[in-house]
Amino acid sequence: MSSTLTPEFQPVRLVARSPALSTPPAAARWSVQAVADLFELPFAELLYRAQSVHREHFDPTEVELATLLSVKTGGCPEDCGYCPQSVHFDTGLEAGKLMGVDAVREAAQRAKQAGATRFCMGAAWRAPKDRDVQAVAELVRTVKAEGLEACATLGMLGEGHAETLRDAGLDYYNHNLDSAPDFYGEIISTRDYQDRLDTLARVRGAGVKVCCGGIVGLGESRLQRAALVAELANLTPAYPESVPINHLVKVPGTPLAEQPDLDPLEFVRTIAVARITMPLARVRLSAGRQAMSDAVQALCFAAGANSIFYGEKLLTTGNPDVDADRALLQRLGMKPRHSFGA
Ligand code: SAM
Ligand code: DTB
Ligand code: SF4
Numbered sequence: 001m002s003s004t005l006t007p008e009f010q011p012v013r014l015v016a017r018s019p020a021l022s023t024p025p026a027a028a029r030w031s032v033q034a035v036a037d038l039f040e041l042p043f044a045e046l047l048y049r050a051q052s053v054h055r056e057h058f059d060p061t062e063v064e065l066a067t068l069l070s071v072k073t074g075g076c077p078e079d080c081g082y083c084p085q086s087v088h089f090d091t092g093l094e095a096g097k098l099m100g101v102d103a104v105r106e107a108a109q110r111a112k113q114a115g116a117t118r119f120c121m122g123a124a125w126r127a128p129k130d131r132d133v134q135a136v137a138e139l140v141r142t143v144k145a146e147g148l149e150a151c152a153t154l155g156m157l158g159e160g161h162a163e164t165l166r167d168a169g170l171d172y173y174n175h176n177l178d179s180a181p182d183f184y185g186e187i188i189s190t191r192d193y194q195d196r197l198d199t200l201a202r203v204r205g206a207g208v209k210v211c212c213g214g215i216v217g218l219g220e221s222r223l224q225r226a227a228l229v230a231e232l233a234n235l236t237p238a239y240p241e242s243v244p245i246n247h248l249v250k251v252p253g254t255p256l257a258e259q260p261d262l263d264p265l266e267f268v269r270t271i272a273v274a275r276i277t278m279p280l281a282r283v284r285l286s287a288g289r290q291a292m293s294d295a296v297q298a299l300c301f302a303a304g305a306n307s308i309f310y311g312e313k314l315l316t317t318g319n320p321d322v323d324a325d326r327a328l329l330q331r332l333g334m335k336p337r338h339s340f341g342a
Contacts (some may be wrong), residue, residue: 002065030063030233030277034312036226038273047303050272052229053279054304061064061178063301064282065310066151067111071099071139071314080178081187082215084251084316090243093316098123098132100308104128104139108146111311114322115336118307119143120151120174123232127156128189131285137168144169151242155193157201163207173203174211179183180227183220188255200235211299213244216270217262225270233277242307243274243281246287247288249271249317265295275304282307292330301332 023088038046054060075095076085108119120138125132136152143150152165153174160330162173176186181193203210212235215229233239250257267288274283285305289297312321322329329336 013207027259030230031224033228035230035233035273035277036223038276039222039226042173043269046269046272047299051302053122053276054306057280058306060306061134061302062306062337063334064284065114065116065325066120066284066308067107067114067116067311068120068122068309068319069099069104069111070108070124070313070315071104071121071236072096072123073126073138074124075154078126078190079188081255082218082248082251086254089254090120091251092137098135099139101138103141106267108143108148112146112148113327114311116148116310117337118149118171119146120153120172120309122174123152124153124315125155126297128154128161129160130158130161132160133164135158135162137170140165140168140211153211156195156289162202162208166206166208168194170180170208171213171282172209174242174244175199176213176215176244176246177228177231178214179218179220180224180322181203181231182227183218183224186340187218195203204237209242210240211242211244211284211287212233212240213242213274213281213318214244214265215246215247215248215287217258222266225266226273229270229273229277231314239278240281243278243282244284244286245271245274246286247292249287249291249314251317264292265299267292268296268299271300271305272303284308287314288319289320294331297328298332299336306337 006278028244033201073096074085075087077087079086079088084093087339111119134293150169151170151172151174152170177196179187184193200212216225232243248256250259272281283305284307285300286309310325
């Protein structure tokens, strides 16, 4: 097999998680072309490679269950073309205020009881104010007190915000690059790529784990999907610990509501390429599962996905119900992750 295809496939056997260890050496960083070459592999070859990398670092039968909660819904001033929560599009969504501690505690308890180990809180802000961050820090403490991992996605962070969230016990901050640098402007006009990178640097700087991925099916080309994955894999000082790969959920009223369907196998390829280029990351089969067949989801797991959103709702759109997911995992002989780590 040509080594130009997978600069990172051979060299490192990593035993511990640390940014220093998971940072690929400068010479081995992924070019867009090397990632695009992975996308071009015969499907069976790509899956074999992704499975091999996955098995080096993870139990392939284990999946993380993460529950999402929209703690502040709608009314967002950004114009992300895929998002039902933007004020720029009429999606019929009712905007709400930040949820209180008691309601979040109850949701976290329900998620834990259903078997989730990670609880992700999303807020439709462009950038939270200082007092918003203080309030979310309280929610983070509440979630941690229930014995769950805590993740938050609140938009762009300012000075000191990541530290406040870290001190409250936040495990991960989710902030996606979403698409390739040269496609981003076609989807969002109210911020640029560098804004996203700046927030990611603040998160890293505070020592909070980075959850960063993107959306596919927005109308980007395969090369642009490769460019997104290369950006993620080359993030410095290390690729993200957690990489959500979302499939566009087409929401009526958004500019992307009528976007033609992506070939499901192309989605599986994206998961496989993310797994190969970011061997130690938790690759998250994220939004879009409700419209996905069980067979495609099974292929995603075989390609190295090892985390899903679990619970009937994502932020504002649907997700498979808990019973259906339990049945699917059982049919596949997969088990939920119970302990923290990895
Ligand atoms: N406002 C914050 C932000 O944009 O970072 C946090 C919440 S935002 C809803 C979190 C992520 O959800 C986005 O980065 C995007 O990847 C994903 N998302 C939003 N709408 C989506 C859709 N219709 N389909 C798939 N993913 C979506
Ligand atoms: C991520 O990458 N996907 C999640 C989570 N991070 C916050 C959000 C998906 C949102 C899908 C559309 C909705 O339900 O509003
Ligand atoms: Fe706002 Fe986030 Fe939706 Fe963009 S993706 S409109 S920033 S809530």
